[in-house]
Amino acid sequence: MKYFNQEDSAYAVYGERDKEVIALLANRFIGENPQVPYQYRLDFTSGILCDTEGWYLFDFGSRFPQAQIGEICYGAGDLYSHEQTPSSFEVRCQGPVVCYVNGEEVFRSLPGDESYKTSAFFSITLLPGLNHFVLVTEKTEVGFGLKLRNAKPQWEPPHFLSPIPARNGQAGFVYSQPDQWNLERQNLILSGCYDGITWFPCEEYEQPQSCCPITRIFGASSHGTAALKSQFYLEEAKTVHGVIRCDTQASLYIDGVLKGEWQGGTWESEMKLSGGAHTILILCQKQPDEETGLTVLLETGGNALSLCAGVKGYEGQWIYTGLFDGNIPPVSDLLSMEKVYEGINGTCFWKADVPDSSVRIFAEEELYGKWTYPCGVTLYGLLTAARYLNREDWQEYVLEYARMTAAVYDYSVYDKSVFGYPGVNTQLCWLSELDDCGSFGSFLLEAYKYRPVKEARKLADVIADFMRNRQRREKDMVFSRNNNTMWIDDMYMSIPFLCRYYKVSGDAAYLTDACRQAKLFRQYFFMTDKKLMSHIIDLTYGKMNRIPWSRGNGWVVLALSELLLILPKEHPDYDAVTSFFLEMTEGILQVQDETGMWHQILDDPATYDEASSTSMFICAFSRGIRLGIIKEDLRLRCMTSITKAWTGMKKTVINRKGDLYGVCRGSDCSYSRSYYRQLGWRFNDPHGIGIAVLAGVEKLMLDEFLQNTVSC
Structure with missing residues (x-):
């Protein structure tokens, strides 16, 4: 398969300048995935919550127990997508449900779907930017509501945002109170107009409430130390005049530096501050059934500074956490937005002066x-x-x-x-x-x-x-999956971690387990006639699928090479692990294509040139030679194979811009070869980019090793 014209290849531009090819790949990845902080958004515990399996729970039956049969509720949320991409969703209905995305109906439940007994699925194409979801559900004698999640929630967790302009930036769905269905109203909602309807979660406190935010948030009878935090920005170095009044004991920090503390009353001071962003932190005591009377004024040149909480979907100036007893967290921890704190009532994080609200972090x-x-x-x-x-x-x-x-x-x-x-x-x-x-x-x-x-x-x-202690294993202690299958992928998903944890902990049991897994996976999956590994085994039938999926075999030899990097030669399992590694090496060499690449199915040259497996084979062979495991004739064959494979990568799957082609998308499992044949490749997929970079480095390390060996 030809991914691009030869003159557009990395090889055509860089030839044997491998360091520049590695830099090309690495810089492209970093450039397209720059360092971006996590996002902080307002969310509500009274909103549409998820369960631990990723289901958004539209539990209208319990939220509106007085709703009448035939009344409907709306749920609405925006879902951001970085690019146009297919996505699948799973629905469980408790009554009739209709789902619209970007104004188009994409799902309508059938009678058999409407009892929470079965899941229904729908697939859509998400557009770049915000995608507008509207859910309509009707109350029946069976119930009222639905569950919705991405079909693969651990891989594609959908973080919905409020679609209402006045709540811009808030996390989660909004939902309406029950009412009779109205076509005009529904069309307005589908068009993005939310006027004339009461939307939940509610943003207003029930009356009467205290005028003190700390009392509103933590309750009148509570007591302890509250922490308040905000931010402000100075265009240049200035003197800031601060006037803070608090009826209780308080202290003020700017950028973590204590500026003042007092027992109650008014604190006033001039502070010389540099230009740029600054964080203000106040700690104040809250007494039961008493107001703190806290007011803060920061000004320069007679003009009040604008304070900002830095939380999307929240217009307030301050966020709050606590309450704390004598064990107040260090100021450095309170300045961080990554930490949770141990308060009087358990673990706590930041809240806003909005009912039932919390600040949440999103990747x-x-x-x-x-x-x-x-x-x-x-x-x-x-x-x-x-x-x-x-x-x-x-x-x-x-x-x-x-x-x-x-x-x-x-x-x-x-x-x-x-x-x-x-x-x-x-x-x-x-x-x-x-x-x-x-x-x-x-x-x-x-x-x-x-x-x-x-x-x-x-x-x-x-x-x-x-x-x-918790990952599923079979009786012989080999790792298996919860759906009663075994995958060779799990050699890499376990052995490298076990090796590194052994090194950092000094607990030899983890190295023993890594060796055990290597030996057992060979016992289960190795096809002696091919000297390759089958991809999966269904334990229900006790049969392997006998399909040597390329990246799966790459995971195997890369995991073995990770183990051999730290396994002492005197270890009782050393011979078994090296023997397995050498058997795999022989089998992999036999199926290398003339281009230098390996195919999506290793023994099927009609399938496409696959980049991630080729990269992993380069890495493993290089390590085997440098460790002295691959010797004599096999060593010469591997050296030739590595050179051919890396050149093939530069000619076939890496273009002059540092884009990587031919990386198989994430796989499921099947007993059909046609499944693996149609399992397409993805452009610049992270399954392959880092391994391609590693392959280039391993090639350089091998070249250096061989030069030093000759010179010696």
């Missing part, structure tokens, strides 16, 4: 800041390249990615406990399979070597505990 970029196994592989490749080529900019990009995902883990657990489905680290919090944690966890520990962040080590302990 909204297409890739950056997401916890997924393809991103774990990509970042591992980028980090290895950064270290080898001394690219501090790449390394900083990768290490900051690792830090931020680890830093919000405690928050994501808290978010899940409050809202059912977290806005960050979604796949990690799903945590039911090795896919959810192993690849990214392995990268996290690799990054930990260069920037030992305590949150990363804590998170690694969570993953290690999951693998050891």
